[in-house]
Amino acid sequence: MTSELASDERCPRLEIGRRGARRRRPSPQWRRALRALRNLLDDPDRTEFAFEVFEALDPDQHARSLSCMLDHAEGRRVYAERPSLLGALGDREALERLPEESLGRAYLQHIDRHGLDPGKLVELGRQRERVTAPDAELRWVAERSELCHDLWHVLSGYGADGAGESALLLFSLAQTGGRSNLLLSAGANLRMLRERGLRWIPYAWTAWRRGRRAVCLHALPYERLLPLPLSLVRRAAGIEPPERAHPGGVIRSEVSGSPASGTPPGSTRDTEASRC
Numbered sequence: 001m002t003s004e005l006a007s008d009e010r011c012p013r014l015e016i017g018r019r020g021a022r023r024r025r026p027s028p029q030w031r032r033a034l035r036a037l038r039n040l041l042d043d044p045d046r047t048e049f050a051f052e053v054f055e056a057l058d059p060d061q062h063a064r065s066l067s068c069m070l071d072h073a074e075g076r077r078v079y080a081e082r083p084s085l086l087g088a089l090g091d092r093e094a095l096e097r098l099p100e101e102s103l104g105r106a107y108l109q110h111i112d113r114h115g116l117d118p119g120k121l122v123e124l125g126r127q128r129e130r131v132t133a134p135d136a137e138l139r140w141v142a143e144r145s146e147l148c149h150d151l152w153h154v155l156s157g158y159g160a161d162g163a164g165e166s167a168l169l170l171f172s173l174a175q176t177g178g179r180s181n182l183l184l185s186a187g188a189n190l191r192m193l194r195e196r197g198l199r200w201i202p203y204a205w206t207a208w209r210r211g212r213r214a215v216c217l218h219a220l221p222y223e224r225l226l227p228l229p230l231s232l233v234r235r236a237a238g239i240e241p242p243e244r245a246h247p248g249g250v251i252r253s254e255v256s257g258s259p260a261s262g263t264p265p266g267s268t269r270d271t272e273a274s275r276c
Contacts (some may be wrong), residue, residue, distance in 0.1 A: 075219030
């Protein structure tokens with residue numbers, strides 16, 4: 001029957017892999033990744049070192065993110081439409097018109113508080129996508145994934161400071177896995193453990209657990225969620241509210257120098273835990 005179908009000119013050529021077949025993952029470049037991690041920890045404002053860790057250890061990261069998205073009906077709808085998340089997040093006037101309690105307004109407050117620019121982050125990623133995103137579909141996934149980082153800051157309640165980035169790395173590791181997330185999480189959280197002591201361990205565990213219990217966040221239709229209340233979006237995404245997950249308050253750090261999005265900042269000094 002298979003040979004008959006193959007010889008029938010009416011049968012279309014379908015680029016579909018076998019169900020359950022796994023792609024062989026590229027070999028990791030551990031030396032390059034460790035060198036980039038050391039450089040990142042020494043100079044946390046150099047976001048390009050974080051990109052290099054991903055390139056060295058997970059050059060297939062965007063393909064895996066797309067696979068996660070396509071596993072869910074909502075993700076398949078988002079992928080079919082391929083909206084511009086940068087267009088939505090970069091429209092400051094539209095974000096300012098949203099309700100005060102909305103996800104969009106919370107995002108705007110986040111980038112203003114930390115001096116972040118989503119356009120600059122995407123531009124930095126585009127300079128390196130020739131390695132990790134060779135076609136248009138994966139470049140769209142890459143751009144969306146980069147922009148999701150600060151949306152996940154907002155959804156989780158973790159700030160873009162040393163403690164917040166370290167906690168979000170664990171949250172992201174639970175969501176997406178990957179060698180690069182594991183290495184970055186280990187480097188950032190070992191530093192936080194030295195600075196904060198043993199009290200950091202249950203806090204870090206909670207951050208990982210929240211990411212693990214959440215739905216696949218890559219599949220969320222963020223453009224449609226921006227006007228909705230942040231509390232409602234968290235509930236729909238299965239993210240435990242930060243005030244419930246961390247009853248003692250979300251830990252904040254003061255960071256020397258300007259913060260960088262997507263990297264675990266370096267030197268920090270303790271401040272009092274602040275309520276969400």
